Amino acid sequence: MTLTLDNIVKQVGTQTHLYRMSLTLQPGLNVLLGPTLAGKTSLMRLMAGLDRPSSGRIVVDGQEVTHLSVQQRSVAFVYQQFVNYPNFSVYDNIASPLKLAGLAPHLIRDRVQSVATLMHLEPVLKRLPAELSGGQQQRVAIARALVKEASLLLFDEPLVNLDYKLREELRAEMSEIFARREAVVVYSTTEPFEALTLGGQVAVLSEGRLLQQGSALEVYHHPETVRVGQVYSDPPMNLLEARLTAGRATLLSGLEFALPAHMAGLDGLYRLGVRANHAGLQPSGPDNLQLAVRVDLAELSGSETYLHTTLSGAELSGTAQGVPPHAAHLVAQLPGIHSVTPGEQATLFVDLRRMFAFDAQGQLVAAPQRLPVAAAQHPLGSR
């Protein structure tokens, strides 16, 4: 099955939830990546047929389904909240789409059993959803979606209400399950890390606009705009305003350095972007830019530390030239747990080979070369 959204727009009252966009989804995993209010849920509701687009068409395998009711479509939907029928047992919850489809009882039993086994729900089949843990409740919802064998499976941030451990576990199981399906699977998330681990195709959304679509790694390595770079990095990509001329760059602070090879030939005012995992307190190679910074705070995330810093000398010059103050804010992702004293001076090493350049309109003009496979690490480092 191929799902095509053709020039769809979604307006509610005077507000536009989705600006005109076209999108084609192939069987396999499709991740919708975007921060909250990006329009991910609105888009998925249109795909499911729960809402109608204000204009545009939805086409499945060449047939228009825009005005077909939900019941007439082959879809399954898993919500962010754990939605199950509270008065049905787990078994009846999973069996409900099959019963309604009028399947023979022994077939229903077999299919519910196999899905329950897959989702580790056999011991609790007789219980009511309220008697289960949050993780199990979401497993029931996922099981009900899988058992239907619909040709379009929609997962709207299914793991966001689970704790870290359960999330990791369920995510690993889900990517295995997705790999074996022939359906179009749409999975929305706010986390770049999730989009990368699940793989597949990714569509980046922000504020109701479709920014970029492509394979998960391709988009990660070639974010077409600054905004995609921001959305597809956690913490958002660091940006430095710089004037580039004749192979050299001058930052607003006055610091001057030689441009890396992939940016040769650029001339004018640019924004240089570098992800937090390519900035650190130790040099990571021969081509490192050294920046004097003031440490603001250290934020712990798992076994890593996000070091929030302000570029020394850039605050004044930045604001003076009409550049938003955040341009002077840099975040470095450090392995291990570090404690720092706020206000401390430090030197940040930024890997020039991993630097992106965006022009004044925010379009990508230079991206770092992808590392050869042998040397390639996971894009987000060890996590």
Add this chain to the structure above:
Amino acid sequence: MKAALPRATALKTPHLRPRMRPGSVLLPVYFILLMLPIYWMITMSLKTNEEILAGFSLWPRAVTFEHYREIFTNPAWYSGYLNSLTYVALNTVISLVIALPAAYAFSRYSFQGDKHLFFWLLTNRMAPPAVFLLPFFQLYQTVGLFDTHIGVALAHLLFNVPLAVWILEGFMSGVPREIDETAYIDGYSFGRFFFRVFIPLVRSGIGVTAFFCFMFSWIELLLARTLTSVDAKPIAAVMTRTVSASGMDWGLLAAAGVLTIVPGALVIWFVRNYIAKGFALGRV
């Protein structure tokens, strides 16, 4: 230091010196004040008229069930109960049948003027029944609804349907909309979803709503008395029969009073866990 520690903590435990809290005194006093009239009515219903008129007595000297026997054997009396129960039951059923889809619409859909309509419903409850007395009387006389059970039941709908819609809407809004959508995605038609999935989810709300409709219709006197004469005469109207030329039949009146409490008490027993939510119109 170490030896002194357990003693210091022991002094802090509250069990050493039990102290009377104000609640343990006030609550029984409040309860006695509350229950006294009911107790008085029950004892009166078991006393003879002579004893009631003779003077003060805390409990009946000679217990008699004569008053109850009279009510259960005299058709003039028990038909009053049957009439009341009939129109109350009719009213409760009709109220629920109308209010269930209405409340669902208010809780799930937004349409032009929905908020105004919803509020207007509640204002119906604010109008005094006396306002509707004359038009109802005249209308019922002409269309032949006068002195019928269904006539009284329909008149009470004016107050009970808005109340039922409000209470049910509160309970229904507590059911996430995603459950409706999941049902449609699973392939439920609207009707099947509504009866198989949704109604069981709001059954406590339906119980509470039925209770409130029952209660209002059961105690309402003005409309019920004016719109009936013989065939559908409610118990409250029958009770005025005890006043006669020979004075008042106190014991009989008390027994009839006790029997009017019984149905309400029974219904309360079934919905006791949800009643607070019902008083808040399902919005707790």
